[in-house]
Amino acid sequence: MRNPQVNEFYTHKNGETIKVLSVRFNRVTFIRDGFNSPVIMSLSQFSKEYTYVGRD
Structure with missing residues (x-):
């Protein structure tokens, strides 16, 4: 399992893209x-619903 980091992008199963602002x-x-x-x-x-796609 990949831990999300600030400024990384992820996609949801429905195709929606999000940007991580913080992890605390x-x-x-x-x-x-x-x-x-x-x-x-x-x-x-979050780990169940989103897939890593890249970094800002």
Whole structure:
């Protein structure tokens, strides 16, 4: 399992691309393309739903 890092990009199963803003306390904060508000998700859930695609 790859641990997400700040400024990395991931894709969701539905094709949505996100950018990781922070990883703290087993929580990943990220922003979705086209949205202004960040999303906070548990690291375990994030790892199940998102696939690494690259770095900024």
